[in-house]
Amino acid sequence: MKIGLMGYGTVGSAFYTLAQEHADTQIAALLDLKTHPEVACRQTSDYRSIIEDQSIDTVVELIGGLHPAYEFVTAALKAGKHVVTANKQLVCACYDELIALAEENGVSLRCTAAAGGGIPWLHSLARLSRCDRITAVSGIMNGTTNYILSAMTEQETEYADNLREAQRLGYAEADPTADVEGYDACRKLVLSANIAFGVSIREAEVPCFGISGITAQDVAAFKRLGLVCKLIAHASLREGRVSACVEPMLFPVSGQMAHISGPDNLISLKAERVGAQSFAGAGAGGFATASNVLADCMEIARGCETFYTSLRTPAAVDNAALEQRYYIRTEAGAQSMRLTVNAAHAMAAEYKNKQQPFFMAAVAEE
């Protein structure tokens, strides 16, 4: 396999190192704005010199973000090159279009590292979806927020202090919005639900409430109740209707969920035949993510995988039937009430518009 590598950040440079260690994966060219003295292959800052290179059969896109990744990936697919990417934002936003392009051009599109970092999550969903009916996917899909929430619980410190510490440790980016507001988890959820249920839901339809409003007082209140807070993405398929939501949830301190601390992920599925399964591991990190990217490449090299599933029935997100107990905290104090997901997230949006203090968390039910 001759690879054109696009991007040389944390994951890109880790992938370069890993690919060098394997005889099957040869990196023919690297696209980056800077040149890197330690890189032995041809380097370029013009993506066309990778697209037009007939010797390159596979493009590994590790730039991230919507643009110019979209232009580069679509050009690669149209040029008949396989694409492996860890770019959840791109694959989530352009799900149907990218799969269709790959199919039209008879090439593979793989993105296992786009959800769960090094965990073979999307790969396992695809394997299971071929022979069982998956009815739910859920879990801790974002390491940054899990690190912050774990630290707040252990140290009883404020959100802002822990966000800074997460940034210092490299667990959070300079602009942490996508992580802390739940958008990153939301994209991983959309990808997971699409592959698991054989549907095509859209990110914009998924109610998404993050953790930026949480205070040390909230965490202390949860502790007194024997609960810990986790940012959870969950989706289910019931009677043909897809529900999906990202929100903080409260779990018993003695339970399994409470043990996932730091930047780890714990992702679970339910299926009619195999029952409940869960997968835990490093949800981010250069080498863990790069390893999953490389595993995707190896599968393409073995000639066995195209996309995870060819089914993509358009589906609207419908949370109407989903009602939970919520912890709601406003300036007036905290209270607990049963609400539909729609009502709770509408309330959150209202407080956000008014720029008034607000935090909510659903109480997990067994």
Place this chain on the structure above:
Amino acid sequence: MKIGLMGYGTVGSAFYTLAQEHADTQIAALLDLKTHPEVACRQTSDYRSIIEDQSIDTVVELIGGLHPAYEFVTAALKAGKHVVTANKQLVCACYDELIALAEENGVSLRCTAAAGGGIPWLHSLARLSRCDRITAVSGIMNGTTNYILSAMTEQETEYADNLREAQRLGYAEADPTADVEGYDACRKLVLSANIAFGVSIREAEVPCFGISGITAQDVAAFKRLGLVCKLIAHASLREGRVSACVEPMLFPVSGQMAHISGPDNLISLKAERVGAQSFAGAGAGGFATASNVLADCMEIARGCETFYTSLRTPAAVDNAALEQRYYIRTEAGAQSMRLTVNAAHAMAAEYKNKQQPFFMAAVAEE
């Protein structure tokens, strides 16, 4: 795919039901000693009528045990048929021979359901082993013993009572030896280590101490120390040396391991690049296991998988460097001491020979 199904027990009948639901998998014939009125395909009690049926491309072996499964599977491979099996005893005992036969005949041999029931464990090990160096595999690989140990811990009842209850519920077989003495976990460990490390170790070389000697008093003593007992299979690869062992281990009651109760499995790996990963789910059960068997069939139908890894470097099990703290209980009472795995298991064998009461459990270190 036209399938010759061998065996119609719990997993066999579940597989028949599942395969019927999928257009890609057609069951052409069923081999069983009894005939089953509910089965629509051709039925036979002579395995040769399946081997000689040119229309059958894949044999699914769900009889279990060494013989006659060995004869049936080798005949199928020699006849150029793919084989999918959940038979850990067979694949473990005849690992090298079966892979070589499959390779010689250009067919696939898959056995994902042989370890972890419905969990895609061996499949994930193979995927990861192609691009990372796996250095350890371990966990709760046997549901029967986990059910018994969980029940003893929750109800403070004796081993024999819980074994009977497990048998009543279908979690333990009439002859529970393979489960309670750790042989079943040992076979799953050997398969896991072989695929993860690219070696070929032999079951007979793995020290194996089960749970049949545990008493309610032992469990009460662990509880007082804040510990719970689990039967753990663990193997690691260090400086080219493979260590492997099955033994009861003690974990903090507040930790993750303690939350795996009933017949569930929790299996983990460590690898250089992705770090620690774990997989949890139903480790047994007809439909969970059959679902994994069907997923293997689907992969063969997609033309993408042969065996998990082609590497099988013969390796001796070498536990010499492995030293742990052990809880040791004899007629003289209980004590805690640091011992090598070899010394501890030699002591266990000595007490067994003398037919004197003995139980031991290693204290898990993190």
